[in-house]
Amino acid sequence: MTTSPARRGRPGYDLESLLQVAVKLFNERGYDGTSMEDLSRKLGITKSAIYHHVPSKEELLRLAVDRALDGLFAVADETAALEGPAIERLEHLVRGSVLVLADRLPFVTLLLRVRGNTKVERAALARRREFDHLVTDLVKQACAEGDVRPSLDPAVAARLLFGAVNSLIEWYRPRRDSPPTDLADAVCTMAFEGLRG
Amino acid sequence: MTTSPARRGRPGYDLESLLQVAVKLFNERGYDGTSMEDLSRKLGITKSAIYHHVPSKEELLRLAVDRALDGLFAVADETAALEGPAIERLEHLVRGSVLVLADRLPFVTLLLRVRGNTKVERAALARRREFDHLVTDLVKQACAEGDVRPSLDPAVAARLLFGAVNSLIEWYRPRRDSPPTDLADAVCTMAFEGLRG
Known part of the structure; x- marks a missing residue:
């Protein structure tokens, strides 16, 4: 068996694998509670080796939360391009969001814990609010089309809907639980x- | 107008008001990130004045999470004493839990963020798991009685149910939003x- 150059000695990191480890650490200790020193210790490489890939801890956070947000907005764009009753477009959005959450669980977990202490965090919160507005608007449209129970307030319904979806980060374990498509069916x-x- | 002795000079704190301030601070900065020094600065009293009321920071945490858990278990006990189909008892439990969350929002917020680093946190997590089991058992009973959609897995349904309920801590603002009983109706x-x- 030949050993490929990449396998020799200490494993090398590319930006992607570095990001994965950083996100795991941020989720365990909190973004504020994790230093580049902690990250370099965890990776077993020097801080300058990290800075070779990424200029700052905040840039790692930006890459991570954008991974989550880009996934959610891709589903939102898909949804916006659909025709048909708002209730069906809403269902498409919910289903797609569950699949993004299941696929990008650590990234979404980090996103949902962001508190807004830095520029990157505030930008992420602004994009989250934009997404929440899209959801609320769809629920309102579905209401106007008579497809939502009249006793439900659209804003509250939208919150509860994504409350259930977002709860996945607390309990869904891809290797143990049912596959993402079954999960999306259950949520819908x-x-x-x-x-x- | 006479000034009552308690109103003279720096306001005095009893354990209850001290606890309220501590919970607010824990929620803002994290339990780990808050020191008794921070608390004494926030209250404008000395640390020894705090220790007059409570022996440790961890005891404040215990009092806070027990406030949330005792509320939830009181509803669970009420539910256990009911007769009738499991689906109705489950609805009683959900409704009561929403009312507890709305009434004890800062305490439940703290409870739901507990990570299990200390003895008090681990005990709180154990009681949360016990509560979750009660919910799952009720959903299973309701399934067995034929009152739950057969396509739904009871464990997943229980998670989603309380995912929606627990999301209240992220968005429900008692002074701005609809009253707790309307909220409980909407959730149910x-x-x-x-x-x-």
Whole structure:
């Protein structure tokens, strides 16, 4: 068996694998509680080796939260291009969001814990709010089209809908739980049709 | 107008008001990130004045998370004493939990952020798991009684149900939003009957 050059000695990191480790550490210790020193210790490489890939800790955060946000906005763009009743477009958005969460779980976890202490965090919060508005607007449209229970306030319904979706970061474990498509089905059934059979 | 002795000079704190301020600070900065020094500065009293009321920071945490947990378990006990179909008992539990969250929002917020680094945190997590089991058991019973959509996995349904309930800590603002009983109605309608009208 020949050993490829990349496998020799201490493993090398590219930006992607470095980002994965950074996100895991940020999620464990908090972004504020993690230093570049901690990261270099965890990776077993020098800080200057990290700075070869990325200029700052904040840039790692930006890359990480954008990974989550870009996924969610890609689904939002898809949804905006659809025709048909708003309730069906909303269901498409919910289903797609669940798949993004399941696929990018550590990145979304980090995004949902962002508090807004830095420029990158404030920009992420602004994009989150933009996404939340898209959801609320769709629920309102579905209401106007008569496809939402009239007793429900659209803003509250939108919050509860994504409250359930976002809760995945607390309990969904891809290797243990049902596959993402089944999960997306369960979320949509529960949210749109309700628990009661 | 006479000034009562308690109003003279620097305001005095009893354990309750001290706890309220501590919980607010823990929620803003994280439990680990808040020192008794920070708390004494915030309260404008000495650390020994705090220790007059409470032996440690961890005891403040215990009092705070127990305030949340005791509320939730009081609802669980009420629910356990009910007769009738499991789906109705589950609805009672969800409704009561929403009212506890709305009433004890800062305490539940702290509880839901606990990570398990100390004995008090691990005990809180154990009680949370116990509560989650009660919920899952009720959903399973409701399934067995044929009152839950057969396509839904009871464990996933239980997670999504309390995912929506627990999301209140992220967005519910008692002074701005609808009153707690309306909120509880909205959560139950959405969870049990679904969004689709």
